[in-house]
Amino acid sequence: MVQYSQARLDASFAALSDVTRRGVLEQLGREEASITDLAGRFGMTLTGMKKHVGVLEQAGLVTTEKVGRVRTCRIGPHRLDEAAAWIERHHQLWDARFEELDKVVKEMKRKEKADGRSKRK
Amino acid sequence: MDAVRESKPTPVKNRTTVQRKSERELVVTRTFDAPARIVFEAWTRPELFKQWWAPRSMGMFLRSCEMDVRVGGRYRLVFGHDASNPDEFFGRYIEVTPHSRLAWTNDEGGDAGPVTTLTFEEKAGKTLLVLHELYPSKEALDAAGTGAADVMSETFEQLDELLAVTAN
Numbered sequence A: 001m002v003q004y005s006q007a008r009l010d011a012s013f014a015a016l017s018d019v020t021r022r023g024v025l026e027q028l029g030r031e032e033a034s035i036t037d038l039a040g041r042f043g044m045t046l047t048g049m050k051k052h053v054g055v056l057e058q059a060g061l062v063t064t065e066k067v068g069r070v071r072t073c074r075i076g077p078h079r080l081d082e083a084a085a086w087i088e089r090h091h092q093l094w095d096a097r098f099e100e101l102d103k104v105v106k107e108m109k110r111k112e113k114a115d116g117r118s119k120r121k
Numbered sequence B: 001m002d003a004v005r006e007s008k009p010t011p012v013k014n015r016t017t018v019q020r021k022s023e024r025e026l027v028v029t030r031t032f033d034a035p036a037r038i039v040f041e042a043w044t045r046p047e048l049f050k051q052w053w054a055p056r057s058m059g060m061f062l063r064s065c066e067m068d069v070r071v072g073g074r075y076r077l078v079f080g081h082d083a084s085n086p087d088e089f090f091g092r093y094i095e096v097t098p099h100s101r102l103a104w105t106n107d108e109g110g111d112a113g114p115v116t117t118l119t120f121e122e123k124a125g126k127t128l129l130v131l132h133e134l135y136p137s138k139e140a141l142d143a144a145g146t147g148a149a150d151v152m153s154e155t156f157e158q159l160d161e162l163l164a165v166t167a168n
Helices: A006-016 A019-030 A035-041 A046-058 A082-120 B002-007 B036-044 B046-052 B138-143 B148-167
Strands: A062-067 A070-075 B017-022 B025-032 B062-067 B074-079 B087-097 B101-105 B115-123 B126-134
Touching: A006 A019, A006 A046, A019 A035, A019 A046, A019 A062, A019 A070, A019 A082, A035 A046, A035 A070, A046 A062, A082 B017, A082 B025, A082 B036, A082 B046, B036 B046, B036 B101, B036 B115, B036 B126, B046 B062
Parallel strands: none
Antiparallel strands: A062 A070, B017 B025, B025 B126, B062 B074, B074 B087, B087 B101, B101 B115, B115 B126
């Protein structure tokens, strides 16, 4: 892992410790969006979303630009730095695994229910 | 607006959280819609474990899976599409408490491997799974990849290169 200042890492990890903020980053990774867009998409108030974007901006993960009445957010300038990429990689793997595990568990439950029924007969 | 959302409940996808809890700890949590005994079983019976541990969406392929789930018992997972170039993960179980706790060592990396502890907490028919990995050092966790997923992405990069060369 390349060298990062401790403060930068702390800010990045703190920013990424919240599920909504990770979602916002993912979203902005696909396309830029206004605070209003993001608030709508994540079912939050404008004030709530402004706070989240503020934290991401502090960590250098997001930049915002106000044009007229619209504040547009985009990824950067640090993009998803090492810390974020690291967490994201782990998240992707576990999320993919657990989606498969959901299917296995569902099937086990179904079988158990079917067995239960046949035993009662 | 809130009222509208509540009146139309969409099935909520259970969220996976990943957190670097400290310099040496990684914590992953997820809730499953099943009692703990079922989730525990899916982690401890190789024929079930095999079905989900290596998701195809991550380009992973689990060749074989042996698990002797008891304290001191060993496990061995072999990944890789290519039998001549396998990628092995192994260790031993250090704690086995049916339906509530499971812990094992990860010995393939020598001393740098973490200890993985799983807890299964059942509440109203659902199970909160907490996976905790404790690494021997900060450096070991910094360097920790996603195991076979990393290896596979490297493999695909090599394949891409090969295809690019072949195409020319």
